[in-house]
Amino acid sequence: MTAIFEILSGLCLFLGGVLCVTGGVGLLRMPDFYARVHASGVTETLAAPLLLFGLALQMEWSLDLVKVFMILILVLATNPTATHAMAKATLHGGQRPLVFDNDKGTKGDDSSKP
Amino acid sequence: MIAVAAILLSDLFAVVMLFGVYSLLTAVLFMNLDAVDVAFTEAAVGAGVTTVLMLSSLHLTKRWEALPRRKPLISLLVVGITGAALVYAVQDAPLLGDPSAPVHQHVTPRYVEQGATEVGMPNLVTAVLASYRGYDTFGETVVIFTAGLAVMLLLGIQDCSRMRPGVSAIGDQVVLRSVVKVLLPLILLFGLYVQFHGDFGAGGGFQAGVIFATAFVLYDLVFGDGSARAVVPPGWLHRLAALGVLIYGGVGVYSLLAGRAFLDYSALAADPVHGQHLGVLLVELGVGIAVFSVVLLIFYAFAGRGHCR
Helix, strand or coil: CHHHHHHHHHHHHHHHHHHHHHHHHHHHHCCCHHHHHHHHHHHHHHHHHHHHHHHHHCCCCCHHHHHHHHHHHHHHHHHHHHHHHHHHHHHHHCCECCCECCCCCCECCCECCC | CHHHHHHHCCEHHHHHHHHHHHHHHHHHHHHHCCCHHHHHHHHHHHHHHHHHHHHHHHHHCCCECCCCCCCCHHHHHHHHHHHHHHHHHHHCCCCCCCCCCHHHCCCHHHHHHHHHHHCCCCCHHHHHHHHHCHHHHHHHHHHHHHHHHHHHHHCCCCCCCCCCCCCCCCCCCHHHHHHHHHHHHHHHHHHHHHHHCCCCCCCCHHHHHHHHHHHHHHHHHHHCCCHHHHHCCHHHHHHHHHHHHHHHHHHHHHHHHCCCCCCCHHHCCCCHHHHHHHHHHHHHHHHHHHHHHHHHHHHHHHHCCHHHC
């Protein structure tokens, strides 16, 4: 049982690390603000809970485990909200997402490409 | 590196964000040095409240930094000489954790060895902060109160009829409102937990006051301008800030009247250790109340100004 937990925990931690790295790369390299917000949202909402879950699998039943689960729930609740708030504020500010018009092959107007 | 970037950039919005990141990294550094209470306070104040306050003040001033009119050569010379002198002096400093360093002589062995029995609480940081060095903490509280007083005298809180509590500036905020409605009681509860649990874990009055004020700031940001003002009017906060300092000073004066030294908590109860507990509780309460009201007052002073033109 503990062997399964250890393998699962290692897998979760590795996946969380990979997602953190890809999220960071996406944050730097994406062409559009909305794509960047999505990349950072993936880092916060998927990678951080995976890391926390991987850590939780390695702990035994104690008060610290309950605290880790509370942190996990809090992170899952607040990070998508923050991403949503950023995207909504940008939309209110006037920046539109960068779209490629398929039949014309040109970029849409008012794009947010820097 | 972050500090250098913050100096070189002229986009003040980015600079405020960089300051938040800098505060967060400093909090991580403090955690690395095993200073949990300080890291807690740094994260709450620097990466939380200060970012919001600086963004509010940015809304009132320009976003791009104006270029300096002439090159400040003399100030560069002064800063360079002072920096070089400081670096030279640091060479002589003892290594971190060196047992023969002057910091670890004199009073510190007494704090470490007898703190748990004399003050009777597991968190030695709170014991030193509130009991052994209570006078310095009193000075800190008065400084915070004076800062709030200065902001009130210089800026004041404008009574705005154009504020619309309950109407957010951006529009319909279904997601944010639902999540924040669930989160706010948890934040307030956590603030109370940090306040009263400071004896045993990381915490204390400063962190608790900031966390409590952050809940109200969040409410004001999400639910529309003036919402927090409708819940907690500024007049209350003026009196609460003074009440916090009064509680702290009152404990000290009570021990004076009971025949002991100023802020000697053993005069508060029959058993000295109980007196210490009671004294630390009251004093941290005073600090928490004062910090909460001053932070919220500063937020009121900054946040409502832009809409009252």
